[in-house]
Amino acid sequence: MTEHPSLSIDTDIAAALAQVRREITTAAHAGGRVEADITLVAVSKTQPVALLQAALSAGQRAFGENRVQETAAKWPTLRVQHPDIELHLIGPLQTNKIKDAVDLFDVIETVDRPKLAAALAMELQRNPKRLRCYIEINTGGEPQKSGIAPAELEALLALCRNDYKLPVTGLMCIPPQDEDPALHFALLTDLARRHHLSEISMGMSADYPLAIRFGATHIRVGTAIFGTRLSSSL
Numbered sequence: 001m002t003e004h005p006s007l008s009i010d011t012d013i014a015a016a017l018a019q020v021r022r023e024i025t026t027a028a029h030a031g032g033r034v035e036a037d038i039t040l041v042a043v044s045k046t047q048p049v050a051l052l053q054a055a056l057s058a059g060q061r062a063f064g065e066n067r068v069q070e071t072a073a074k075w076p077t078l079r080v081q082h083p084d085i086e087l088h089l090i091g092p093l094q095t096n097k098i099k100d101a102v103d104l105f106d107v108i109e110t111v112d113r114p115k116l117a118a119a120l121a122m123e124l125q126r127n128p129k130r131l132r133c134y135i136e137i138n139t140g141g142e143p144q145k146s147g148i149a150p151a152e153l154e155a156l157l158a159l160c161r162n163d164y165k166l167p168v169t170g171l172m173c174i175p176p177q178d179e180d181p182a183l184h185f186a187l188l189t190d191l192a193r194r195h196h197l198s199e200i201s202m203g204m205s206a207d208y209p210l211a212i213r214f215g216a217t218h219i220r221v222g223t224a225i226f227g228t229r230l231s232s233s234l
């Protein structure tokens with residue numbers, strides 16, 4: 001049997017997405033939640049446009065990228081064809097890329113310092129658009145990782161809300177690879193509730209059902225949808 005290559009890509013991605021969506025439903029129901037309250041952010045970093053198109057054809061609309069330049073190369077054309085997509089920045093943001101980031105993304109998940117918050121607020125004054133921000137929490141206290149310590153959240157949030165009027169709507173975390181993520185997921189949900197933030201971004205291919213049981217509203221899933229990445233960029 002010979003099949004057109006792009007047809008089999010479409011079928012594979014559609015099947016993988018359907019499988020992830022089934023697991024979202026199962027995990028949501030197990031936790032007394034509804035699947036509609038959980039947004040699947042398909043992490044498409046390093047993946048070629050053909051795979052993004054396959055995911056779009058299968059109805060996927062929220063995507064995560066970790067680099068501003070790669071996003072600028074891949075997404076503007078696709079957005080013309082699909083104006084209803086939502087792009088999440090899930091990698092660190094340098095202040096010199098803020099203008100492009102505000103142009104390209106709908107959600108910046110990695111706000112982690114006052115200087116970045118100030119620069120984002122300033123760019124939003126210049127280029128008013130509907131953008132949401134999450135604060136990244138380094139729940140594992142890992143020195144090499146971005147994100148603020150849980151104890152710093154109150155001050156940064158106050159600054160964002162009161163001084164910068166930055167639309168912070170959620171929290172994001174990437175738990176340490178060698179630890180049980182459950183404690184980190186519980187901590188992030190607790191922080192979000194205490195600070196009245198409705199969006200909770202946690203859980204990746206290996207642990208998203210667990211993240212959903214602990215309250216995730218946004219899960220970031222790459223490998224389980226698109227397969228192994230050619231170049232690693234985490």
Ligand SMILES: *Cc1c(COP(=O)(O)O)cnc(C)c1O
Pocket residue numbers: 043045066090091174204205206220221222223224233234
């Ligand atoms: C790459 C990445 C993901 C997706 O990881 P998978 O294991 O491929 O699902 C999620 N979140 C962040 C921040 C990432 O960089």
